[in-house]
Amino acid sequence: DAGVIQSxxxxxxxxxxxxxxxxxxxxxxxxxxxxxxxxxxxLELLIYFNNNVPIDDSGMPEDRFSAKMPNASFxxxxxxxxxxxxxxxxxxxxxxxxxTQYFGPGTRLLVL
Amino acid sequence: GESVGLHLPTLSVQEGDNSIINCAYSNSASDYFxxxxxxxxxxxQFIIDIRSNMDKRQGQRVTVLLNKTVKHLSLQIxxxxxxxxxxxxxxxxxxxxxxxxxxxxxxxxxxxx
Numbered sequence: 001d002a003g004v005i006q007s008x009x010x011x012x013x014x015x016x017x018x019x020x021x022x023x024x025x026x027x028x029x030x031x032x033x034x035x036x037x038x039x040x041x042x043l044e045l046l047i048y049f050n051n052n053v054p055i056d057d058s059g060m061p062e063d064r065f066s067a068k069m070p071n072a073s074f075x076x077x078x079x080x081x082x083x084x085x086x087x088x089x090x091x092x093x094x095x096x097x098x099x100t101q102y103f104g105p106g107t108r109l110l111v112l
Numbered sequence: 113g114e115s116v117g118l119h120l121p122t123l124s125v126q127e128g129d130n131s132i133i134n135c136a137y138s139n140s141a142s143d144y145f146x147x148x149x150x151x152x153x154x155x156x157q158f159i160i161d162i163r164s165n166m167d168k169r170q171g172q173r174v175t176v177l178l179n180k181t182v183k184h185l186s187l188q189i190x191x192x193x194x195x196x197x198x199x200x201x202x203x204x205x206x207x208x209x210x211x212x213x214x215x216x217x218x219x220x221x222x223x224x225x
Contacts (some may be wrong), residue, residue, distance in 0.1 A: 004155075031211050043156070043201065043215045057211060091155050098211050100146060103155035 002026070004104030011109045014051050018080040021107045024073055025094030033093040033101060034067055043091075047089050049075065050097060082111045120199065123222040131189040133219045135202030140183060144205035146213065147176060147187045151198045159187070159200075189221075197223045 005024040013019055022101070031036045033048040047057040049069045057067070069075040079086055087110050093101040117194040125131050137145065148156035162169045162176045168175050175188040185202050199220050202224075203213040 026129075042217050045212060048211060050211060057165050093155075097210065098144070098205070100158050100161055101213060102158060103148075111201075 004092055004094050004102055006090075006104040006107050008107060009105065010108045010110075012112065014112050015083055016081045017111075018078065019082045019086075019109060019111075021077040021090050021092075023075045023077070023092030023094075023104060024077070025092070026102060027073070029102075030072065031092035031094055031095045031097055031101075032069060032075050033095075034075070035091040035093065035103075036088045037091060038088045038108070046077070064103070079109075082109075084111045087111050102109055118219045120218055122222060124222045124224060125192050127192060127194060127223055127225050129219060131187075131196070131223075133187045133189075133191045133200050133221065134187040135187075135219075137183050137185055137202065137204040137216075137217050138214070139204060139206050140180070142204040142206055143180060144187050145176070146203045147174075147185075148201045148203065148215075149196075149198045150201065153174075156201060157224055192221075192223050193224050194225060197221055203219070 007022045019045045034046040035043055037043045046059045047067045048055055052069045065079055089106045089108050091103050091106045093103045095101040101111050146161040147159040148157050150156045150216045160171045160174050160176050162178050165177055177186045199218040201218045204218045205213055
C-alpha cells in the first residue's frame with residue numbers, strides 16, 4: 001500500500017517567493033496533519049484537519065502560512081512570502097480518527 | 113555566530129545489548145502514547161503504541177512500559193542492531209476528542225558494532 005505522499009521532496013527558493021507543499025494522505029484516513037521540524041524547535045504541529053475541516057491551526061506561525069484540504073485525498077501548505085527562517089523539513093501525516101499517525105517522507109525546504 | 117539547537121539526549125549501546133529509552137510526558141489526561149523512530153533523512157516511523165488502560169505492550173523486539181503514576185514511558189529494544197540507530201520520539205495524545213499528538217524532543221540511539 002502507498003504511504004503518505006509528499007511533493008516536492010526538496011525545494012530551494014529565494015526569499016519572498018511563494019512556496020506550495022503538497023500531500024496525499026493514505027486512502028481511508030480522515031485526519032491529516034502538517035508538521036515542521038527544525039534543529040531549534042524539534043517537531044511542531046502546524047495544523048490538522050478532520051474530514052477535510054481545519055480543527056486546530058494554533059501552530060501556524062503567522063499569516064504567511066496557510067493550509068487547505070479541498071478533498072479527502074489532497075492537501076496543500078502554502079508560504080507566501082517565504083523567509084529564510086522558514087527553512088525546515090515539513091512533514092505531512094495522516095490517520096484514521098484518533099488512531100496512529102503515519103508520516104510522509106517530508107519536504108526539505110531551503111529559503112535563501 | 114554559534115547556533116543553538118535542541119540538545120538531543122544520546123544513548124550509546126553495543127550491538128546485541130538491550131536498549132532502554134525513557135520519556136516523561138506532561139499531561140496526566142493523556143490516554144494514548146506512541147513511539148516513533150526517525151532515521152536520517154526520513155519521516156518518523158511508527159514503532160509501537162499503548163493506551164492508558166495498559167501498563168505494558170510487546171511487539172517484535174520492542175516493549176513499551178507505561179507508568180501513569182509518575183507520567184513515564186519507556187521503550188525497550190532487545191538485542192539492539194545497527195539498523196536500530198536513529199532518533200526515537202515519544203508522543204502523547206491529550207485525550208478527549210482531540211486528535212493532536214505532542215512530541216518529545218527525541219533520543220538519539222547510537223549502536224556500536
